[in-house]
Amino acid sequence: MFKKLNVAVLFGGRSGEHEVSLMSATNIINAMDKEKYNIYMIGITKEGKWMSYEGPVEKIQDGSWEREAENKDGSNIANMLFSNILASDSNSIIDVVFPVLHGPHGEDGTVQGMMEVLNIPYVGCGVMGSAVGMDKEFSKILFERAGIGVGAYKVYYKHDINGNVQSVVKDIENNFSYPVFVKPVNMGSSVGITKAHDRCELIQALIEACKYDRKIMIEAFIDGRELECSVLGNNEPAFGGVGEIVPSHEFYDYVSKYYDGDNSRLIIPAQLSEEKVNEIKEIAIKAFKAIDCCGMARVDLFMEKATGRILINEINTIPGFTRISMYPKLWDVSGLSYSELIDRLIELALERHKDR
Secondary structure (H helix, E strand, C coil): CCCCEEEEEEECCCCCCCCHHHHHHHHHHHEEEEEEEEEEEEECCCCEEEEEEEECCHHHHHCHHHHHHHHCCCHHHHHHHHHHCCCCCCCCCCCEEEEECCCCCCCCCCHHHHHHHHCECCCCCCCCHHHHHHHHHHHHHHCCCCCCCCEEEEEEEHHHHHCCCCHHHHHHHCCCCCEEEEEEECCCCCCCCCCEECHHHHHHHHHHHHCCCEEEEEEECCCCEEEEEEEEECCCEEEEEEEECCCCCCCCCCHHHCCCCCCCCCCCCCCCCHHHHHHHHHHHHHHHHCCCEEEEEEEEEEEEEECCCEEEEECCCCCCCCCCCCHHHHHHHHCCCCCHHHHHHHHHHHHHHHCC
C-alpha cells in the first residue's frame, strides 16, 4: 500500500521577505498533491515564534493565519521535528521539510543547519550553498574564481557608514559613476535596494540599506537586459530555460516583483539565439556548482546591450513561488508542471539525505 509522505512546510520568518514567503507558501501548499502528502503547516511570525497552523490555506497569504494559530498548543511542533533525533527513520513523524523562507533566518543556512542536526531531509540547498548564496559578496568571490563574469562592486560596513557617511560617499564616488545600486548584502526580493542617481540619493540609499544588514554592497550600473534562469538537481543539475524581465519601474524592485506584476513583463522564454541560450546554460550550471548548490536555484544575469556579454548578478537558493515568479514559470514552459516540480524537489531532498 502506498505510504503518503509527511511534509512540513515552513513559512513566514523573521526577515524582510516575510510577506513574500506567505505568498510562495500559499501557492506551494495549494499545488501539492494531497494524495501523496500529508501536509503540516508551520508558520513563523516576524518575532520568531513558531506555530502550527491547521486552518484554510488562503489565510496564510494575508497573515490572518496567526490569529487562528496563536491559541494552539505549540508543543506538537517540537514533537514533530525533534522526534527525528530519537526515533528510527520508520518512526519519525516528519519525512521531509520544505522551507519556504526567503531571506535571513531561512534561506541563509540557519534553518538548513537545524535540519541537519535534527537529521531531517529538507528541500533545497545545504548549509554551505545556502549561506554563500545569501551573502552576495562571498558568492561573487566564488563566481569570479570559477571564471564567471560579474559587474564592478564594492562592500562597505554599516559601522563605517554610521561613523562617517561622507567618507564612504567620497570613496564610492571615487570608484563608481552614477547611477549606482545600493543593496544589503544578505537580503533578497529587492528589499532595501535603491538605484541612486546622485549624492543625495546615495546617502538616503545607504541609510535604507543599513536597516537590513551590517554589510552594504555598491554595484555599478549595467546597461543590459535582465535575465533569470532556473536550475534543478543535485549531482547532475538540469537547466530549465531562461526568461527576461521588463520591469514596470526603473528596475525590478520589490513593488515591481510582487505588487505590480501585471505591468512588469516576463518574457518566457527570452528571445535569444540558441547559441546565447547555451552560453547562459553553461554559466548558470557553473554558478550552481561554484557555491555547492543542490535541489534548486534561480540564477539572475545581465546581458550587456552593447557587447552581449553575460554577467551574473546573484543566485537565489529559495526562489519565489508566487503567481508571477519566474522559477516555476520557466519549468512549466519546459514541460514540468507546478505540482510535478514540487514532487521533484521533494525527491531531490530525500535523495540528497540518503547520499549524505
